[in-house]
Amino acid sequence: MPTETLHDWNLSPEEAIALQKRMAGRIEREDRLGPVRHIAGVDIGFEQEGEITRAAVVVVAWPGDPLAGFEVVEQVVHREPTRMPYIPGLLSFREIPAALEAFGKLVTRPELVMVDGQGIAHPRRLGVASHLGLWLDLPTIGVAKSRLCGVHDEVPEPRGEWTPLRHRGETIGAVLRTRVGVKPLFVSLGHRISLETSLDWVVKCLGRTKLPEPTRLADRLASRRGPMPRPAD
DNA sequence: GCGACAG
DNA sequence: ATCTTGTCGC
Numbered sequence: 001m002p003t004e005t006l007h008d009w010n011l012s013p014e015e016a017i018a019l020q021k022r023m024a025g026r027i028e029r030e031d032r033l034g035p036v037r038h039i040a041g042v043d044i045g046f047e048q049e050g051e052i053t054r055a056a057v058v059v060v061a062w063p064g065d066p067l068a069g070f071e072v073v074e075q076v077v078h079r080e081p082t083r084m085p086y087i088p089g090l091l092s093f094r095e096i097p098a099a100l101e102a103f104g105k106l107v108t109r110p111e112l113v114m115v116d117g118q119g120i121a122h123p124r125r126l127g128v129a130s131h132l133g134l135w136l137d138l139p140t141i142g143v144a145k146s147r148l149c150g151v152h153d154e155v156p157e158p159r160g161e162w163t164p165l166r167h168r169g170e171t172i173g174a175v176l177r178t179r180v181g182v183k184p185l186f187v188s189l190g191h192r193i194s195l196e197t198s199l200d201w202v203v204k205c206l207g208r209t210k211l212p213e214p215t216r217l218a219d220r221l222a223s224r225r226g227p228m229p230r231p232a233d
Numbered sequence: 234g235c236g237a238c239a240g
Numbered sequence: 241a242t243c244t245t246g247t248c249g250c
Binding site: 043044045046086087088089091092094095116117118121122123127128129142144145146147148149186 | 237238239240
């Protein structure tokens with residue numbers, strides 16, 4: 001019997017692609033967010049040769065000091081059998097079911113969500129951050145460590161510098177230098193937020209590492225790596 | 234047809 | 241994503 005938390009994610013690649021094309025039209029690319037007091041970071045990891053999917057969500061308080069370390073308000077983990085293989089362009093169908101279950105365990109309702117993956121910087125403009133944003137009806141930002149599609153110039157070295165990521169004649173995101181001498185981040189709006197505001201939040205949440213704190217914390221929790229020692233001031 | 238391809 | 245050893249730099 002279907003329940004409200006059980007969705008039909010068992011789609012063929014063709015059906016999944018058709019669904020993405022339909023849902024992409026519902027993505028809001030302009031700011032529609034209220035006061036931000038909590039920011040959630042989401043990431044997925046795997047255990048046992050990929051048999052188990054592990055979704056992690058970490059909620060931090062805003063305002064906070066990324067260099068000193070944000071206050072972690074809540075963090076949850078959800079494990080379940082992996083549903084489908086990784087297929088470029090269809091990542092959300094592999095990761096979102098587990099992510100939604102993890103969000104269901106949250107007591108706090110974040111006002112902004114950062115997702116490990118692309119937002120609209122996707123062939124059909126519906127990366128995992130956008131897809132999750134629609135399901136949660138929350139503002140989401142896609143924070144990816146590498147490129148899925150699009151072209152861009154070289155990014156200037158200084159931290160905070162960025163260059164547009166373009167695809168088929170439109171700007172779909174930004175390639176952001178978060179650390180000097182380190183591969184840049186691919187930032188794109190997920191849902192209910194503009195690219196400019198997305199970049200603003202990612203930069204504001206930058207600590208000493210390549211990833212913004214919410215995503216870095218979720219990344220660690222998802223992969224079961226313990227806390228990293230923070231160098232003394 | 235060929236290469237590229239988030240995690 | 242995950243696995244894994246050595247290496248570079250502050």
